[in-house]
Amino acid sequence: MLVMTQEKAPQRSGSSGLNALAGHAVSCSEFKYQRGTEIFGEAEPVDYLYQVKSGAVRCYKMLADGRRQIMAFHLVGDIFGVENGGVHRFTAEAIVETTVSLTDRLNVVGEEGGRAAGTNNVLRLVTSNLQHAETHMLLLGRKTAIEKVAAFLVEMDARLSAAGVLNLPMNRRDVADYLGLTLETVSRALSQLRERDVLTFTGRSHRQIILRDRARLAEFDH
Amino acid sequence: MLVMTQEKAPQRSGSSGLNALAGHAVSCSEFKYQRGTEIFGEAEPVDYLYQVKSGAVRCYKMLADGRRQIMAFHLVGDIFGVENGGVHRFTAEAIVETTVSLTDRLNVVGEEGGRAAGTNNVLRLVTSNLQHAETHMLLLGRKTAIEKVAAFLVEMDARLSAAGVLNLPMNRRDVADYLGLTLETVSRALSQLRERDVLTFTGRSHRQIILRDRARLAEFDH
DNA sequence: CGATCTTTTGAAAGAGGTCAATTGAAGTGG
């Protein structure tokens, strides 16, 4: 697992070498991953901090028999791959063709040493991941299928709704593995919300969703 | 929620007479909470860092209709109550009579500023909480009832097994709310493990559990 | 256009939840 395979090796893309983290000299460049390819794997050593420039990433854990739980989706602007021990605790994969900017991790920790006015970047990052995890545990442990799907739509709406259209990069199985459901149940919940005029699909793809009644959607998401 | 009620007010235990509330000079003292009382509530401002000296604490979130999800149990030695924003994201309660040592949070951050050789305390703390949350999401989203209960026993065994006896401070409802189950399902799973000779109860209480076959227990916990 | 992948939908089965009754443990006051 420690060897970079051909499939997974990042391809350097030709764009700006500029630094996202209010930056330092260089230490940062961009890579492109084809859809479905692994960015890093569980138990691999941590080398970098990643930021999504375009595309989307899923981070997940798996059980021995193949059951998968997606901990989080990372969309444009999100930073991920922070660990404290030297090893990744989960796998990260590109959901669609994804460009990621790679920052040398030690360099970032160095910045933190600079201590910009009371709050430090890495701590804030980890804390916001923890916050998301806590909210998600409540969802996984205690919400019904329709509540889970509604909560997912609300979350995605806040993240990537452009011009009133929710353009999902992930498929139903990804959504299901994020919510602790099966893909059929996700599909049924979406159909139910459509029947009740909470949402519509744009003509073509069933991954483009228009939220017609956010108030009523919010009612489903307790 | 911001007012300290009589029930919830911590009782100073007989230790060092130094003042935690006044803030800076000395920043650590102990408080005792009766079982079932709140240590801090959701949306309350963050003032301190807590460490369990004796007893046990449950941290949970609730939905409007009363469904509860316990994010974590904190046992002797555990530190909890770390937030980055200024407000608690969940409620913390004493499960049994519990003594907690209270540390001024800013003071701790100050120490962190000292930067003890590369690793920083608060970051490590938050990261280990996040790690636990990630593992727990896998459990909540993808494990069966018996797998959840087995995983719970393995976790508790590692934490508080003394002299071969697991002495649980929490009741079945707490366990259920931790695992995303009902208390009846937890009870049934425990009975099933007992029937299969994986565990026994000590004569008296059903909160004292003897693990008779850790290897087989681990098989249930995938 | 054919092949593959995705999504939806239906029917049946199953895991866990709900409701209810019973037993057991713990604490209280006489």
Added chain:
DNA sequence: CCACTTCAATTGACCTCTTTCAAAAGATCG
């Protein structure tokens, strides 16, 4: 020490939500 009460845990019967299995319709792509 013994009723009496209360809380905790177990167990059973039934029900429901979600999963599983299967088929078909749609979308995407070479």
